[in-house]
Amino acid sequence: xxxxxxxxxxxxxxxxxxxxxxxxxxxxxxxxxxxxxxxxxxxxxxxxxxxxxxxxxxxxxxxxxxxxxxxxxxxxxxxxxxxxxxxxxxxxxxxxxxxxxxxxxxxxxxxxxxxxxxxxxxxxxxxxxxxxxxxxxxxxxxxxxxxxxxxxxxxxxxxxxxxxxxxxxxxxxxxxxxxxxxxxxxxxxxxxxxxxxxxxxxxx
Numbered sequence: 631x632x633x634x635x636x637x638x639x640x641x642x643x644x645x646x647x648x649x650x651x652x653x654x655x656x657x658x659x660x661x662x663x664x665x666x667x668x669x670x671x672x673x674x675x676x677x678x679x680x681x682x683x684x685x686x687x688x689x690x691x692x693x694x695x696x697x698x699x700x701x702x703x704x705x706x707x708x709x710x711x712x713x714x715x716x717x718x719x720x721x722x723x724x725x726x727x728x729x730x731x732x733x734x735x736x737x738x739x740x741x742x743x744x745x746x747x748x749x750x751x752x753x754x755x756x757x758x759x760x761x762x763x764x765x766x767x768x769x770x771x772x773x774x775x776x777x778x779x780x781x782x783x784x785x786x787x788x789x790x791x792x793x794x795x796x797x798x799x800x801x802x803x804x805x806x807x808x809x810x811x812x813x814x815x816x817x818x819x820x821x822x823x824x825x826x827x828x829x830x831x832x833x834x
Contacts, residue, residue, distance in 0.1 A: 631726060631817050638671075638810055641803075642723035645714045645739065648803050652746065653707035659700050663784035678770055686773050688766030695760055699753045706746050709738050713739050727818055730732030740807045747800035754793040761790070 660666075666676035676682065678689040716735040717723060725732060762785070772779050 631821065634810070634813050634817055635726065638725075638814070639723045641806055641810055642714070642717045645717065645803055645807070646711070648743075648799060649707060649714050650798065652750075652800065653704065655793065656700050656707055658792070659703075659789060660696065662789060663786045664789055675765070675783045676781065677780050678773065678783065686769065688773070690770040691764045692757065692760040696757055703746075703750070703753075706742075706749065710739075710742050710746060713742050715792065716806075722788040726810075728814055736807055736811055740804050740811075743800050743804035743807070747797045747804060750793055750797035750800065751830070754790050754797065756789065757792045759791075760789075761785075770809060795805040 648738075660676060664675055666674055666682070675689050676693060676789075678686055679693045680687045680690055713735075717739060720731040722728070722732050722735055722736045739778075770783055774782060
């Protein structure tokens with residue numbers, strides 16, 4: 631049982647870190663080549679949105695979808711942070727035995743992590759499709775030639791790759807809590823059987 635208790639302590643801390651990273655990812659999504667500008671003149675697709683004042687709509691489909699994604703993910707991340715807080719409030723990180731509140735808290739975190747992880751993965755592939763397939767790259771190049779102060783947009787997939795990795799990590803966290811719950815239930819059942827037999831030795 632001691633190994634499992636140590637594992638759940640680590641897992642609760644890791645969950646808190648992951649939920650914070652999801653929030654950070656949402657905040658920094660439009661950076662680098664997805665930002666409005668950059669110091670080295672590369673990147674800056676936000677500068678080509680029609681609202682930027684150039685009257686150009688070649689990047690609007692991607693940018694609008696990306697901004698909607700960021701807005702939703704920020705809300706999900708905040709909810710996830712609050713959900714992780716319930717793990718500490720119900721002492722899921724240190725309890726030897728789980729009670730109803732622990733099952734509710736862990737179930738909530740598993741469901742949220744699975745949902746958010748899938749949401750990030752799906753959105754990354756949708757946004758990549760828009761970025762590489764719907765953005766008018768030829769039009770951007772022509773606009774750049776006419777307005778030289780505009781940044782040269784890089785087609786780097788770095789932010790999308792980070793997003794995919796982030797989504798997989800969130801899903802892995804959901805899987806880890808599921809396995810932890812199964813492990814805990816088995817140990818609790820084993821201890822109960824030993825106590826019923828009058829034994830006091832710990833379950834390994």
